[in-house]
Amino acid sequence: MFDKSTYINRRSALKAKGLKGIGLFLGNGESPMNYSDNTYHYRQDSSFLYFFGLNFPGLIGVVDFDSGEDFIFGDDVDIADIIWMGPQVALQENAAKSGIKNTAPFNRVFDLVKKAKADGRTIHFLPPYRGENKLLLEKLLGISALTINTHASLAFIKAVISIREIKELQELEEIKKACVTGYNMHVTAMKMAQAGTWEQKIAGTIEGVALAGGGMPSFPIILSQNGETLHNHDHSQLLKEGKLMLCDAGAESLLHYASDFTRTTPVGGKFTQKQREIYEIVLAANNTATSLTKPGVSYLSVHLAAAEVMASGLKDLGLMKGDVKEAVAAGAHAMFFPHGLGHMMGLDVHDMEDLGQIYVGYDDEIQPIEQFGTAYLRLGKRLKPGFVITNEPGCYFIPALIDKWQSQGINKDFINFDKVNEYRDFGGIRLEDDILVTETGSEIIGERVPINPDEVEEIVQKG
Template structure:
């Protein structure tokens, strides 16, 4: 938890961006895994954490925009709670730690909302994303659960995003810690990787590192020698010599700030010539983004620049043909990189995407494109100092997608499908680092970057 002045200042800033009514910011509750007493690891709602800082289930925050009052709702621990979990601070004590002077029971929140509704006061809330929260919000507001999103406040969404997307120095320090842990995870994976072991052994080991240094992983780790499947969570394959291992994994600090790295490396510690050729194209796209990104640049342009590097590189290998400017203009390279270049990151690994990508990644100035590849970009808008962004270009050979494009005549004539078919067993390569936008441009987060060049990876995997 940060000092209480941090949370007071954040709530004050939110008050200043809005006027009239109540802002309801519910925290998360426990969620049963398989029976009521056995719950999933608790993860607090990130917006509640940002403004109220309390990593405890059963709490909600209310900001009265007319009176300026902030109220924390929840219940004190019962004797049964204390028996099972030990002594716990009271709600009032917790509230004092984050600068909230008034507390009330969870049951009183219903009365407060009903009184506001009876007076015709507006109640601003963000779209709920958890089933338990939707149920609670539906009961509190008298709105059907399936209609809540349509009543969510766009004004509140824009205000919260505007505050959360510019990271404070203390937040950046937390993200750096998460990046340091992720670096340890990826270096361990490289040391462990060898033919004959399973993906699961590596997944378990690196997730243990995340728990040793914080709250665990920031998302379910992708640990696979089938990197052509973008979100592959099947860990049951035995590693085979000649294959590439792709690991997309990050850590979460005890204060829930996140990191997100990807490395791809050879199972046997040595890249083949073909693997090295494709890998170097992806690395060049990553490097190009770090060369160009800075305040007032648009991230969709960074995506296009990385796509140009990928297209030109693939053309040099004979996989694409023609004018690559025109090819990228129609999204032909999306056969090989069907996803976007990156996303915002902070208290969520895909920061604030529960609020809506149209607020987080786009705005009135920047509308989402329908061009293949670019249409999948989660973050396209103008960058500002203090933004934290992932940079994750990739090249994948996805047999089903290749077959579809060839069958349907897609790609604008820029794809040499005969040559592409020679790569159907290649897999995929992605390289991902985390970027902070600074006054002068950007800098990479994480002080000890995991090996990233082919020579550096081979040396590290072979004891260097």
């Protein structure tokens, strides 16, 4: 945990947002793998962590916006728990670490909510993403678990986002720690990118690097020589000479702050001419995006600028044609770059997206563009100092998408399909960095994971 003043100040900032009534923060319970006593590695809810800091199951936090009081509801352990878990800190002592004096057994939260309802007070809650918390809210509020998310408080959601989106200095230090582990994960993967190596061996090894760093992977590892599948979690193949290994992976710090990097490595340590040409285009798009990232600039505009760099490079290779700006406006680049440039990052690798991605990434001024490819951009609004974001352009040759566009004549004025079909077995390249928006511009967080193609080749060749 951070110092208790951190959590007191965060809750005070929330109370200053002008909400009335009470706000519920549901902590996460244990999640069984296959039976109740055999659970997945525990992960607390991120908003609960942010405002209360307590990293164990069976808790509900309550903020009373009218009285200014804060509460923690949970149960102390009994002797059976102590036998299996060892001595445990009392709830009241744990709550004090978060600057909270008001504690009560878990079931007493029903009394508090019942009285608030009887008094006609507003009960705010964030959209639950776990089934057990949906059922708990159903019992607390009398709203069907099937529709509970539609009743989440939009004012509460926006208030939480407005506070969490600006990262404190101590949060940045945690993200840097996660980035150090992420760096080690990716360099390890590069060294292992040798012909005949089982993808799962590499994925499992770098997952171990994350665990050895004190946290765990910040999301399920993406690692494949079929990088044209954007989120490829199939690690079943043996790497082949001449293929590209795409690795998208990150780690959590001890306090659960995330890193998220992607690198694409030539198996055996030597890019072919085609591979290096496409790699250089993606790298140019990445570097351009970083140079354009600064306060007041919309990330939508940065995304489109990166898309223009991509389209220009592909035109130089004969894969695209026509006016570059017209091609991007028409969405022709999206056959090669069918996703967004990046997303928020912090306590979650896709920070706060459980609260609603549209509220995290967009606002009243800037709304999503409903065009294939750009529609997947998760962050489009204007950037502010203290935002931590990802920058991850990519170029992919997806046979099914090529066939669809070619057969339907989609963007035929901007795509040279005869040339594109020469790349059908290419795979994909994605290059991703974690970026801090500063007062005057932006900076890559921590030491940059090796990205220069010569350096990447050298790392693989040395093994």
